Amino acid sequence: MDDVEELRQKILREMHNDFSSPEETLEKYYQPGTFGCHEAMHTAGLLSETVYHQLLRHPSIALNQEWFNQANFVSSELIKLFNMIAAEQQKNVGIPS
Secondary structure, three states, rough: OOOOHHHHHHHHHHHHHHHHOOOOHHHHHHHHOHHEEEEHHHHHHHHHHHHHHHHOOOOHHHHOOOHHHHHHHHHHHHHHHHHHHHHHHHHHHOOOO
């Protein structure tokens, strides 16, 4: 198991421990098609907009090519994440793509 998967599993264990009963599972509330998943999609969208408007357009970032490239990469990756979540949401709520 790589470091990223170990971190994901650790976070999942912590989240599962926060639920009070076996009926209340992460899957029930957060799988694609749920409001919880919509919330994650919305958060990815807000963060991508924040990076674009607050970092890419910040003079300190624009003046430094390395920083600008990194902020642009982060913005692009957040947009990809938003689109990945949106595609799964559409499939699971019956919205044609």
